[in-house]
Amino acid sequence: ITITIVIQVWWAAIAIVVCCAPLFWFSVKSGKANYDAQRSTEKITRKHNYLSSILVNRECADERNLFGYSEKVNEKFYNEYKIGLEIRVKTLFKWFVKTKLGGALTVTSGALVVLILLNPTIQKVISIGLFISLVNAVFSLTGRMSWGLSRQIDTLVQGREFMKDMEKLMNLSETEGALDKPVYTDKVNRIEFDNVSFTYPGTETEILKNVSFVLDNGRHYAFVGANGAGKTTIIKLLTGLYTNYTGEIRINGREWRSYDFNIIKGFFSIVYQDFVKHSFTLKENCMIGDMNILENNPENRKVHEALCMVGLDKAIKDLPKGIDTNLGKIHNDGVDLSGGQWQRLSMSRAIISLAPVRILDEPTAALDPVTESNIYKIYDKISGDHLTIFISHRLGSTKISDEIIVFDNGTIKEYGTHEKLMELKGLYFEMFEQQRSWYQ
Template sequence: MKLKETWDYVRKFYRMIRKDHPTVLFYVILGGILKGFIPYISLYYSSKILDALLASDVELAKMHIMILLASTFLLSCIERACYQSMSVIAESSYYAVWKQTAHKAYVMEYEEFEKTETMDKIRRAKNGSNGSGGVESQISSSYILVSNYTSIFCSLVFTIQLLIQSRNSSNFIIYTIILLLVFIAFMTMENYMQKRLAKIEVTMQRDNEHMNSLSAYIISSALDVQNGKDIRLYRMKDLINYWYYVFNKKINQVFKKYADTAGTYYGIIAFFMQIFTAFVYIYVGLSVLDGNISIGDVLLYTGSITRLSTTFNEAISGYNQLVYRFEYLGNFEEFINSKNMHYEGTLPIEKRDDYQYEFEFKNVSFKYPNTDNYVLKNIDLKLKVNQRLAIVGQNGAGKTTLIKLLCRLYEPSEGEILLNGINIEKYDYKEYTDIFSVVFQDFKLFPLPLDENIAGSSDVDEDKCLEGLDKVSLKEKVLSWPEKQHTRLYKDLGDGVNISGGEAQKIAIARALYKDAPFVIMDEPTAALDPLAEAEIYENLNQLVNDKTAIFISHRMSSCKFCDEIIVFENGEITQRGTHESLLEEEGLYQQLWNAQAQYYV
């Protein structure tokens, strides 16, 4: 990665972190500089103390000792404070970044959020963080890297000072040329090996990302309560253990291959570092013999030059790790700062007690991004107020997609959708979604208290919550639970109750009723219910939705009998519409679907 690219990553990364922790750069830079600088204070004053003692100037030695102790103590305290503050920020930044990511997921358009490439970026960032370090590791590495660069700068300052002091020596040019040649050779060799190691490490980390994700999936599957029944009844324990062993064996092979190569390279680097250190001692010793520097300066200059070589090694390695992490951590920043494409509307939704809202689809077509096939084609449709509308058709006909377009989870590829004569894109998005209560076939309940699931908030109207549960015939059951409607669902976050699929579907319907929106949309609302419970829901349909407009998508044709109008979809187009009785008399898909299921009703 080029230096400019790295700088752009650094700038964007810390811009993301500073949203929640504006002081992070202050602690990283100040603490890193002090960490790199403090050892040179010790080297400098130790050399002065030694020279003073050799000159029998005890008072001067005492003064240098006091300065050394005071400055080291003061600066070390500041550095430790910076380090601790940085560590706290680094730890909490992990959660801050995920909070920003979750917030973006809430507000970005669903169509973009649902894309495979969008989710792949987040998965890669998560897997990379698990295998090679995440946000907190990157901040800590930045701290160390600032320290390394500070140390290199200080080493160069003292090395240049040594060269200046030795310039009058008759053998200065020879000594210096030899030292510089050895130094250049050592640094060139080390830089070459570190680059080779960096490439190998990147390959290893990328392989490890994939293997880590597979291994983590196996573990999460084994610990998922929902999988427990199948694992036991089909004796799958050994199968899961086998695949966990396979993935971990591959992980170990990846690490071993890298460790063998890295061990060889680091061994070579350490060997040449010792040779270079020997040349440094010889050079400094010759400078002492020529009278260019004092005995005490031996400590200063040998320490400075040897620290230069070791710190240079650490800086290259740290920089490579930093750059690699940016490859996947940059996905967080890109996701968080991505633009919302269509949620720019500002018009408020008119609040109407009579629910007089009229929707119209005008020549609406839709196809998913990067595909050529239309899911919906040339849809013209008006939704009447207070209507009970059923949408039927075979799988893949476009029924659920129509609802997602209506709810602005997707935007039409062609045509427009109007609310009271105005394109829905012009309305404020939050206000617009407030007029819908939806139960999708893949609805989600969370392992939180039941009443909070229904209210979608920790602020619950308990009477309204119980009223909704009563309408779906769950009130009596819920009141028998340990904490009644406050009981936690499932066991993911602690003690809770596991509920059946039918009970979950009733709770989802109760949640839709609690919202009390003028449009009620139910996508396969009774798929998990038994026939008696389904009949009860539809028989009480008018009481459930009152004077609201209701749209039902169902594969159970019996549910259509309760609706005012039925729309039949085939291959993304509306092919039939009418009442249950009129469509039964008309040859077409509805008649075929009804006849196919009618034998089971009898």
């Protein structure tokens, strides 16, 4: 019936639509402004989300209760949330007012149409019933266009802006093989750094400065030095986290950047200091080192061997379901391991891996010195035919290395065996003697 009535006064519909042009313009601008406001508060949102995690995460519970900082953190959370909310509300209110002004113009145009229709109604050219129907149709049309349509345009524009950002993300270059499983090679004969320099993106400080060294298969190397000397940065370059270095990194005589990333992943197994505690079963946590292990060893023999090598055999016996026990409180029957046991479990992933190069980045930081020494001896034994890199601040573990490379301020300060470096009486000697005094 509305369509029939509008046909009777087609000019009214055209007038209303023309008067909606400012409303459309304001709605488009409003959608873009609201999306930009949301983007501008992303860092603030991350801050208050982080503060929220401090207040609720289990990992923070001990310090939260001991130091009683919940009230202070809650205040910081409120302040950050308030800043972000004020920015969004200010933008929303500004464009809400402008949009509704445009909507008011649309409603006003409808009212003018009604006034124009009064004269033919009084002259009985239009019946009262048709007049009432036309009035309802006009205000129904203006209402939908000034309120419902403006909100829909705002939402659509925000969606369009989001898709623009999504398109930029999707157009970023992809790393070949980044999502593929590692492709393992039989052997890495040699790794060479040739005048490698590196600066982290977004910074100006050069972390590595013309670093050159050679690592040969079957030998064990220790990287030592103060924090920020460049040890871990070298591991990040080797494992593909950054490619914007200068100089050359060669693996088996071939420039590193010419390899597909899935092959790079297959070169290395790493034990990190900041390892991840996955809420999987004990077996699954170990199998992360080689996800094909279940197909090749369905009886779990290699999993048991790796866990026993890192001294978790007694822990397995104490667990209710052995290696099939769920770890973490996310499970109703989940069991939590101690910090040292979690670290041993992370080491088992490297042991079970088929990668020819093994890297230990401060893997024993949570262990006592005796256990640390035993772990290094075990790892030294089982890594006999692998190229192995140790990174450690505790220099007692460096004695098992074939060669020690001492880093200082992004350069190689010294290199050689423990005995040779002690004879030099340089930086390594100074560091070793300082640590020796801790135990005297």
